Amino acid sequence: MSPALLLLVALGLGFVGWLAGRAKASAFQAPNPSARPVARPNYHGWYVALWVGVPLLGFAALWMGLMPLLVNQSVLASDAAADLPEFGFMRETLLAEARAVATGNAAAVFDPQSRALVEPFREAIQRYTVIGLVLALCIAVVCALWSYTRINPSFTARTRVERAVMAVLLIASLVAILTTFGILASLIFETIRFFGFVSPIDFLFGTSWNPDPMSNPDADQGDRYGAIPLFWGTIYIGAIIAMIVAIPLGLMSAIYLTQYANPRVRAWLKPALEVLAGVPTVVYGYFAALTVAPFIRDIAQAAGVQNASSESALAAGLVMGIMIIPFVSSMADDSIAAVPSAMRDGSLAMGATQSETIKKVLIPAALPGIVAGIMLAISRAIGETMIVVMAASTAANLSGNPLDSMTTVTVQIVAMLTGEGSFDHPATLSAFALGFVLFLVTLALNFFALRVVKRFREAYE
Amino acid sequence: MRTRDVNVYYGDKQAIDSVTIDIPSQFVTAFIGPSGCGKSTFLRALNRMNDTIPSAKVEGTIELDGQDIYTSGMDVVQLRARVGMVFQKPNPFPKSIYDNIAYGPKIHGLAETKDSLDEIVEKSLTRAGLWNEVKDRLDESGTALSGGQQQRLCIARAIAVDPEVILMDEPCSALDPIATAKIEELIDDLTGRYAIVIVTHSMQQAARVSQRTAFFHLGKMVEYGPTEDIFTNPIEERTKDYITGRYG
Numbered sequence: 001m002s003p004a005l006l007l008l009v010a011l012g013l014g015f016v017g018w019l020a021g022r023a024k025a026s027a028f029q030a031p032n033p034s035a036r037p038v039a040r041p042n043y044h045g046w047y048v049a050l051w052v053g054v055p056l057l058g059f060a061a062l063w064m065g066l067m068p069l070l071v072n073q074s075v076l077a078s079d080a081a082a083d084l085p086e087f088g089f090m091r092e093t094l095l096a097e098a099r100a101v102a103t104g105n106a107a108a109v110f111d112p113q114s115r116a117l118v119e120p121f122r123e124a125i126q127r128y129t130v131i132g133l134v135l136a137l138c139i140a141v142v143c144a145l146w147s148y149t150r151i152n153p154s155f156t157a158r159t160r161v162e163r164a165v166m167a168v169l170l171i172a173s174l175v176a177i178l179t180t181f182g183i184l185a186s187l188i189f190e191t192i193r194f195f196g197f198v199s200p201i202d203f204l205f206g207t208s209w210n211p212d213p214m215s216n217p218d219a220d221q222g223d224r225y226g227a228i229p230l231f232w233g234t235i236y237i238g239a240i241i242a243m244i245v246a247i248p249l250g251l252m253s254a255i256y257l258t259q260y261a262n263p264r265v266r267a268w269l270k271p272a273l274e275v276l277a278g279v280p281t282v283v284y285g286y287f288a289a290l291t292v293a294p295f296i297r298d299i300a301q302a303a304g305v306q307n308a309s310s311e312s313a314l315a316a317g318l319v320m321g322i323m324i325i326p327f328v329s330s331m332a333d334d335s336i337a338a339v340p341s342a343m344r345d346g347s348l349a350m351g352a353t354q355s356e357t358i359k360k361v362l363i364p365a366a367l368p369g370i371v372a373g374i375m376l377a378i379s380r381a382i383g384e385t386m387i388v389v390m391a392a393s394t395a396a397n398l399s400g401n402p403l404d405s406m407t408t409v410t411v412q413i414v415a416m417l418t419g420e421g422s423f424d425h426p427a428t429l430s431a432f433a434l435g436f437v438l439f440l441v442t443l444a445l446n447f448f449a450l451r452v453v454k455r456f457r458e459a460y461e
Numbered sequence: 462m463r464t465r466d467v468n469v470y471y472g473d474k475q476a477i478d479s480v481t482i483d484i485p486s487q488f489v490t491a492f493i494g495p496s497g498c499g500k501s502t503f504l505r506a507l508n509r510m511n512d513t514i515p516s517a518k519v520e521g522t523i524e525l526d527g528q529d530i531y532t533s534g535m536d537v538v539q540l541r542a543r544v545g546m547v548f549q550k551p552n553p554f555p556k557s558i559y560d561n562i563a564y565g566p567k568i569h570g571l572a573e574t575k576d577s578l579d580e581i582v583e584k585s586l587t588r589a590g591l592w593n594e595v596k597d598r599l600d601e602s603g604t605a606l607s608g609g610q611q612q613r614l615c616i617a618r619a620i621a622v623d624p625e626v627i628l629m630d631e632p633c634s635a636l637d638p639i640a641t642a643k644i645e646e647l648i649d650d651l652t653g654r655y656a657i658v659i660v661t662h663s664m665q666q667a668a669r670v671s672q673r674t675a676f677f678h679l680g681k682m683v684e685y686g687p688t689e690d691i692f693t694n695p696i697e698e699r700t701k702d703y704i705t706g707r708y709g
Contacts, residue, residue, distance in 0.1 A: 262515075263515075351569060356568050361564075364554075
């Protein structure tokens with residue numbers, strides 16, 4: 001029985017339950033207003049439908065988890081399984097092969113010994129499918145009848161249905177949170193494995209990044225995994241160069257848009273700016289690698305810099321800064337616009353000029369929002385991958401010269417995971433440790449940004 | 462201040478129709494009238510705060526000391542330093558009490574030294590009757606004060622740039638009776654030093670604090686005269702209806 005068909009059956013039965021519950025509740029007469037049924041017929045219908053659908057699907061899910069075990073057990077109990085090898089890999093392979101054929105996932109068996117197992121498998125699967133189906137239907141019918149008999153004029157069906165809806169909403173919100181924890185857990189797990197090879201001190205404070213996926217993993221990894229150059233490259237490109245571009249441009253465009261632009265200009269400039277946020281980062285990557293980087297190299301050479309790289313930190317940082325502008329400007333725009341107009345009028349009525357009002361009243365009042373926008377922009381910039389993968393190099397340089405090639409944490413994660421190293425080699429595992437650090441840093445930035453916003457929002461009221 | 466045949470439009474809609482009034486500098490002048498009659502609009506025309514509303518347009522002449530304030534030669538920044546304004550809802554800046562007061566003097570360059578700035582701050586707060594309440598916490602945020610204190614802070618802020626006229630747009634409508642009484646007391650104290658124009662919904666308040674009253678109705682100024690005459694012996698039927706309607 002395929003899950004899709006099962007779902008259809010559950011929906012169908014649920015619909016029948018809904019109709020029945022509604023019909024029964026519709027028949028209630030209200031002799032006077034005080035004796036009116038507690039819930040409207042619709043809610044009674046939903047109540048029955050939920051009692052049909054949820055147990056049915058719940059049982060089906062349970063059964064699908066349980067069935068392979070039951071099937072295996074019955075196959076092993078059959079005569080054909082008597083001469084299987086007692087233990088280990090062989091036995092598992094034979095069983096898996098037979099199961100694959102029985103379920104139609106494979107065309108034929110290679111091993112004659114497993115051929116004998118195909119029939120018992122097929123039989124067991126069929127048997128348990130039928131048993132499961134019958135049980136599921138029984139449960140659905142029993143639940144339906146039970147809930148149906150509960151319907152009476154004073155039954156509080158509405159509050160029960162609302163509670164069920166609330167449970168669904170709760171589950172929906174938990175999914176995101178649990179996923180975050182799941183990601184974190186998997187990162188932590190692999191990171192711990194990595195730190196089994198390389199000490200955290202060497203990793204966090206070493207200044208030489210030179211992993212070799214082909215080296216012998218059991219040999220001393222020495223000082224190959226010093227991540228400082230990567231952290232520096234990330235900060236230099238994402239938090240310094242990109243922000244030098246994005247903060248002034250973003251702020252100034254927000255000020256222009258909220259304070260000076262007339263409505264018609266604003267009406268098309270603001271969406272145009274937001275389009276910038278919708279451009280896929282890989283397109284920025286092309287732009288950085290093919291246009292900006294060679295341009296910067298040419299200028300540097302014309303200015304007499306000898307070894308200007310075509311993969312300069314400057315190129316990646318500049319383009320990343322452009323990409324970040326909409327984040328900074330839209331947050332700044334929102335928070336400037338959120339400053340009560342009484343504040344602005346108050347300042348103007350004192351005889352302050354518009355620019356004095358902006359500098360001394362609006363920006364200080366909007367500062368929390370602006371700062372939060374900048375922090376979110378930084379966390380976005382340091383987590384950005386495509387631009388730096390395409391425009392920055394993979395050479396880990398610890399340098400302050402923006403024309404040097406540099407690499408970032410995200411570039412190295414990509415490089416390590418797309419390499420040929422196996423998953424138990426420290427070079428590959430280092431990607432997880434880097435990802436973990438990146439995760440913590442961006443988490444901290446987002447956390448503080450939200451705290452800042454919240455703290456100062458209160459100051460207004 | 463003198464105005465002659467002032468019309469104010471919001472887009473196509475005329476909000477003020479041909480208002481001519483002389484506002485004496487030594488008195489408190491009250492504008493009364495039902496909601497939407499244009500008294501606040503007219504008040505905002507007096508220091509060109511309507512400029513911040515793109516669709517607003519002002520016709521006619523408004524003179525301050527014989528100088529037309531709507532000519533291109535008039536600097537709106539200078540004008541607003543001479544004609545200060547207090548708003549309906551207290552709107553202190555989210556800065557310290559000290560910085561709230563020092564804001565105006567700083568942008569207009571009224572204080573050369575820190576000492577003279579301190580002096581202006583103290584003088585303004587004292588005149589606004591707030592000094593004793595806040596002198597020990599000048600670096601606390603202005604927004605942390607109570608509503609009535611905030612409004613007095615806004616008045617002190619307006620006083621700090623030493624204006625000739627102070628416009629008050631329903632300054633007590635967001636305050637409780639006790640805070641209102643304090644503001645009214647303060648307005649009494651300031652009478653004579655500044656020309657004060659107050660828009661109010663409360664006729665008792667107009668009667669208490671003002672020496673001149675103008676009654677506005679549907680964008681027109683119906684009647685203007687000494688407060689006592691307006692309240693006890695109005696000439697116009699509409700004024701009488703409004704005043705008696707409110708009382709009885």
